[in-house]
Amino acid sequence: MSDEDIQTLNRPQVVRTPADQRLPVPAHVAPTWLGPVLIVGIVLAALNLRPAITSLGALFEETRTGLGMSGTVAGLVTSVPALCFAVFGVTAPRLSRRFGPAAVVCAGMAAVAAGLLIRPFADNAVGFLAASALSLAGIALTNVLLPVIVKRYFPDRVGTMTGLYSMALAAGTSLAAAATVPLTDALGGSWRTGLLVWAVLALAAVLPWLPVARASRRAERAAAQASADGPAARTDAGPRIVRSRTAWALACYFGLQATGAYVTMGWLPQIFRDAGVSASTAGVLLAVTMVMGVPLAFVIPGLAARMRNQGAIAAVLGVFGLAGYLGLYLAPAAGAWAWALLLGISNCAFPLVITMIGLRAKSPAGVVKLSAFAQSTGYLISIPGPLLIGTLYQHSGGWDLPLALMAALLVPQIALGVLAGRDRTIEDECGVRD
Incomplete structure (x- = not known):
């Protein structure tokens, strides 16, 4: 962590009053240890945002058999993550x-841990779903x-x-997908232990x-005490998000990129296997697609933050996706490694949209409302995608129609990314004054 980052954390915070006075919070409320600990916390939290999902995916057949899940219940399990992200995200x-956001993230991580501790001991599908929902609720809040958290404590970074937490998120996703089965085998072969x-x-x-x-609670108490002798402080609830075109563009962009990501995670190995690629190689190809997100998740946010308009990045990522789907359509087996790489690059629309959420609002209050709106609405949009792709595959008997649909969805995704990437804020669009 740089000295400049520590200076940012130790910079006196302010409380805005109705008279537009800025009342400083004493610098001692941001202790010197806060910066490094906060960075560690962000990285560890990000590492835990997907293993609850991808570890189950690796052992899904064993879990389904062990709990006696019907096909309908198994289908519900695959749809629960996006549904929980949408439902619980709006409460954030x-x-x-x-x-305070730090306390909620702490509680969210505790919920993730509790759910992961409980669900391996469930003896029926209902209990397993309930424990999974507890973990997913914590993930949704985080x-x-x-x-x-980034906007509040690292406004200049x-x-x-x-990029740091997007990279950690991608690493956690890949690690759980790749390591769950070997860990399960090494620990005795039980799917319960593997989860x-x-x-x-x-x-x-x-x-x-x-x-x-x-520390966050102490800072809030100090801020309240500092403003006690002045006009009563007003809680800033942020702008009315539904009035912002940029907010809607971000939400729809988030939804379409999430659709592509879930389809890739759920169906890409099957596409390769149907083209004649072995099961083991198809799994490695999916891992390659997911691993691409680790380095690019760090590079893309830094690049996006230095640009006034991020639409060009959204367009380039969409073009990579179009090339990947075209390759799968024309020669899925012959160019399998190239298509896996291209789709891995395209799926890095996630760190881009997360970065744009932080850039399209001026205040922490605006960021929390924009983040909740974009992610909750986006995950709702993404729910039908994997199910629709599976239905088209089943009824058409092949991958031509599903791949054509996925390529077609990239066209509005690119357009929405260009709109969301414009240099403007939701406060400006909603008429909120600084």
Whole structure:
């Protein structure tokens, strides 16, 4: 961590009053240890945002058999993540205003750990779904609030910090997908043990957020005391998000990129296997697609933060996706490695949209509302995608029609990315004054 980052954290915070006075919070409320601990907390939280999903995917057949899940229930399990992200994500702004974003992220990590600890011991599908929903609720809250944490504590390093946690998120996704089966085999072969092991990582993520949450609460109390002799402080609830065209563009862009990501994670190995690629190679190809997100998730946010308009990046990523789907359509087996790489690059629209969320709002209040709106709306949009692709595949008997649909969806995704990338803020669009 650089001296400049520590100076940013130790810079006196301000409280805005109705008279537009800025009341400083004493610098001692941001102790010198806060910066490094906060960075560790952000990285560990990001590492835990996907293993609950991808570890289950690796052992889904064993879990389904072990719990006696019907086909309908199994289909519901695959749709639960996006549904939970949408439903629980909308509660993040209210909880953040009530308890502070750091405290909510701490509680979110605790929920992730609790769910991962409970679900391997479930003896039926209902209990398993309930425990999974607990973990996913914690993930949903953290999904929404990590951009807020970055905006609040690293306002001059939005791109760098977003890149750091996006890279950690991609690493956690890939690690759980690749390591769950080998870990399960090494620990005795039980799917319950293979799922339980990821609770250890989640428990580790809770630890750094405990002191951060306490420091945040002390800062809020100091701010309240500093403003006690002045006009009563007003809680800024942020702009009315639904009035912003940029917010809607970001939400729809988020939804379409999430659709592409879930289709890739769920169906890409099957596409390769149907083209004659072996099962083991198809799994490696999916891992290659996912691993591409690790380095690019760090590079893209930093690049986007230095640009006034991020539409060009959205367009380039979309073109890579179009090339990947065209390759799968024409020669899925012959160019399999190239198509996996191209789709891996295209899927890096996620760190781009997360970065744009931090750039399209001026205040932490605006970021939390924009993050909740864009992610909750976006995940709702993404829910039908994988199911529709599976239906088209089943009824058409091949991948031509599903691939054509995925390529077609990239056209509005590019257009929405260009709109969302324009240099403007939701506060300006909603008429909110600084």
